Amino acid sequence: MEADMLDIENRAQLPLTSAGAGCGCCSSESSSAPVTSGAVEFTVEGLTCGHCVQRVEKAVAAIEGVEAATVELVPGGRSRLIIGGRATRAAVRGAVTSAGYTLSND
Template sequence: METDVFESEKRTELPLASSAGGCGCCSSEPSSSRVGTGDVEFTVEGLTCGHCVLAVEKAVSALEGVESASVELVPGGPSRLVVSGPVNGGAVRDAVTSAGYSVISN
């Protein structure tokens, strides 16, 4: 005797997220919850993979005053670098450049 693993009475209906805002992982809008007071955003070009992200995060994290550095990767396009802590924009630009990438805006 076989049983149907997809029996409808055993399914649980889950509520869907509002389509207006989307979810955090799929939304095309930047998440403002990730950027707190004192955070500085930079747009970086040339990153194509996780190794690129690690190189930039490591270079920027080594700067004095940087509490954290996080990259939101857009392979082949402009990626977003968020730096927390009292930072010097010129020093961040130099660190990104020394890692082999370009800051296009901040």
Template sequence: MLRQGMETGVFESEKRTELPLARSAGGCGCCSSEPSSSRVAADGVEFTVEGLTCGHCVQTVEKAVSALEDMESASVELVPGGRSRLVVSGRANSVAVREAVTSAGYSVISN
């Protein structure tokens, strides 16, 4: 049974976040047939990660990578079911980042 005042307008005020599509010559980031190359982002080193599907996956990867010694930050741009972007900053090496992502249950495609 609905509480009074909840019958209408519940979904009208709901705010939704639009995720931007990654642009590339081969299409969006999750459908591109071109291999993703690693590059140094403006704020750190970029890795391409597969297997993330939701916010919980993002938190799991960010927590695993942030726990590395000498890591300043880890941030994931989620592409559900596709290739997500992990940007890290700090002095942890790429092998350690790759191992942290793999131990969290996901795959690093490039770094």
């Protein structure tokens, strides 16, 4: 019986969602589109937690032409911001700054 509970082949694959949408198993929203292969990466400084990530993702996603914005958090370090779609560096810098963080110059 214990072997049946650990049967990996019969486990359901659940979609992943962004940090602001809730978890994949109970979210009522459909998952956001994945970042395309033509994504652009930026480095953001000053993020320390999931709330910081949500603020930056929301601010950048509001830029016209941005299809997706995802942050890979490195608490207290340089986090990666990955953007799918089109946005100028100036627009991204403005959105990140308005959220209270710093876009690195590298």
